[in-house]
Amino acid sequence: AxxxxxxxxxxxxxxxxxxxxxxxxxxxxxxxxxxxxxxxxxxxxxxxxxxxxxxxHPSTDIVDREMALFKVRAKPDQRAEIFQIVEVFRAKTVDITDQSLVIETTGDSLKIDALEKLLEPMGLVEMVRSGKLIMKRGLEET
The missing domain is CATH 3.30.70.260 (ACT domain)
Structure with a gap:
């Protein structure tokens, strides 16, 4: 460090x-x-x-992904719209309570940023995201 x-x-x-x-x-x-x-x-x-x-490793030579978890305040009548967003982003709902959802997604930084932006006005309570995982393209080890 x-x-x-x-x-x-x-x-x-x-x-x-x-x-x-x-x-x-x-x-x-x-x-x-x-x-x-x-x-x-x-x-x-x-x-x-x-x-x-x-x-x-230049960004053109690698595949990179992050993972993120989003906790969204969601009453039953709000869930249909959130589920549509989850489906479009190929994310998944990993926890449901009577007042909230936890959504998991993986992807590049732009995808995670975009999902965060859409969930924010719907009642985003908290979000946590991993660092980037990278792997070099082709057979050469990273």
Whole structure:
């Protein structure tokens, strides 16, 4: 974290998960900036003892997804419209109470942002979203 904070890089997304090889963890960090700043970040990361491999992946070379959960205040007479939105976004309802729904979706950032924007006026109570998961296109490992 200090590698990013000291240099003023803003971290947009951070995901830590087990790697395919269970002796390692996989850390995906998404930052915004110019390509020269990516090179600087990679040099700093590769100097760290615990880092085995660090790489930059242009958005055209990867598939990325996020997951989000939305809690919406929804009385029974409001649910039909919300269910239509859920269907259009290929999301799913994972919890229903007498006053609320919890909706789950996965997709790229634009899809999740769009769903949030539609649910907001309907009574969005809370939302939580994962960081980006990425995988390189083709056979080469990420």
């Amino acid at each position: 200090q590698t990013f904070a000291r240099r003023g890089y803003n971290v947009d997304s951070l995901v830590v998960s087990p790697a395919h090889n269970t002796n390692f963890s996989r850390i995906t960090v998404v930052v915004q900036g110019v390509p020269s700043s990516y090179d600087q970040i990679l040099r700093q990361l590769n100097k760290l003892v615990d880092v085995v491999h660090a790489a930059s």
